[in-house]
Amino acid sequence: MQKKGAFDYILLETTGLADPGPIASMFWLNEEYATGLADIVLDGVVCVVDAVFGQKQMEEDHATDDLHIGESIRQIAGSDVVLLNKADLVEPEVLAGTEALIRQINAAAPIYKTVKGEINLKHIIGISAFRLPPPDVSTNTNGTHVHTDDCDHSHDSRPPTHYEVKGISSLQVACSALDQSHLDKLDEWIRNALWENRVEDVDSEVQILRCKGAFTSQKGVHYVLQGVRNMYEISELPATDSIGVPDTGKIILIGKGLTDPVRKSLEAVLVGSIV
Numbered sequence: 001m002q003k004k005g006a007f008d009y010i011l012l013e014t015t016g017l018a019d020p021g022p023i024a025s026m027f028w029l030n031e032e033y034a035t036g037l038a039d040i041v042l043d044g045v046v047c048v049v050d051a052v053f054g055q056k057q058m059e060e061d062h063a064t065d066d067l068h069i070g071e072s073i074r075q076i077a078g079s080d081v082v083l084l085n086k087a088d089l090v091e092p093e094v095l096a097g098t099e100a101l102i103r104q105i106n107a108a109a110p111i112y113k114t115v116k117g118e119i120n121l122k123h124i125i126g127i128s129a130f131r132l133p134p135p136d137v138s139t140n141t142n143g144t145h146v147h148t149d150d151c152d153h154s155h156d157s158r159p160p161t162h163y164e165v166k167g168i169s170s171l172q173v174a175c176s177a178l179d180q181s182h183l184d185k186l187d188e189w190i191r192n193a194l195w196e197n198r199v200e201d202v203d204s205e206v207q208i209l210r211c212k213g214a215f216t217s218q219k220g221v222h223y224v225l226q227g228v229r230n231m232y233e234i235s236e237l238p239a240t241d242s243i244g245v246p247d248t249g250k251i252i253l254i255g256k257g258l259t260d261p262v263r264k265s266l267e268a269v270l271v272g273s274i275v
């Protein structure tokens with residue numbers, strides 16, 4: 001990095017199965033990187049799921065890791081984009097099954113079906129997943145929809161808002177403009193969930209692997225929530241990035257123990273702004 005401008009983009013490939021969380025958090029809020037000293041910013045985490053063996057791998061991983069969370073599931077949970085590769089080698093039903101499993105774990109990442117990793121690079125490079133609001137990942141009525149390069153249709157069905165697979169799930173809550181007390185309470189709720197593994201009025205533990213969101217204050221300021229493992233940040237979205245960002249906000253949590261009471265607890269914090 002001392003050779004300024006020598007690199008356009010750095011792609012780190014983890015060895016085999018690895019939890020991307022520690023690496024992502026190292027690059028995300030590392031002081032040297034964050035202050036621009038090293039000219040590095042974390043763009044996003046991409047996960048390639050093998051359509052032939054992916055499902056088996058997820059099941060095996062999880063079965064041998066009862067108390068924790070299987071490594072392959074951590075990978076999917078911590079991803080901003082998922083490529084479901086070798087799509088040509090399995091029957092459509094198998095592909096749809098794997099896709100549904102991925103969607104249940106991570107409701108926030110676009111899923112692209114690929115053959116030999118063929119993908120328009122704009123979907124995986126320069127996505128600013130740690131800076132911009134999460135993309136709108138629309139789903140059809142049964143909660144499964146694979147985005148492809150030529151996917152330009154609209155979806156009018158409301159996406160399901162709570163998915164669960166073997167205890168790992170995504171929880172999504174929509175909200176309208178938040179006032180200062182909402183913002184303060186939300187900050188505290190997230191801090192407790194990430195640092196204490198607890199949320200108000202719920203006895204059971206939560207373990208959040210990734211959280212993201214976007215919301216607007218009543219003053220019209222757009223905020224982005226980002227979190228990896230127990231690190232999180234709520235930052236103002238610069239005006240140049242706010243164009244076209246809807247005032248309706250959403251908060252997406254991915255992790256373990258995200259039950260209905262947890263959803264209710266979060267909704268209670270946002271009460272008066274739920275849409």
Ligand SMILES: Nc1nc2c(ncn2[C@@H]2O[C@H](COP(=O)(O)OP(=O)(O)OP(=O)(O)O)[C@@H](O)[C@H]2O)c(=O)[nH]1
Nearest residue numbers: 013015016050085086087088089114115116117118
């Ligand atoms: N038919 C088909 N073959 C593929 C596809 N992607 C990779 N392959 C082939 O599958 C074989 C194994 O490749 P990979 O599965 O990518 O290898 P890998 O062992 O996962 O790679 P690492 O885990 O990175 O070491 C190679 O011969 C690839 O050419 C695909 O989408 N369709």
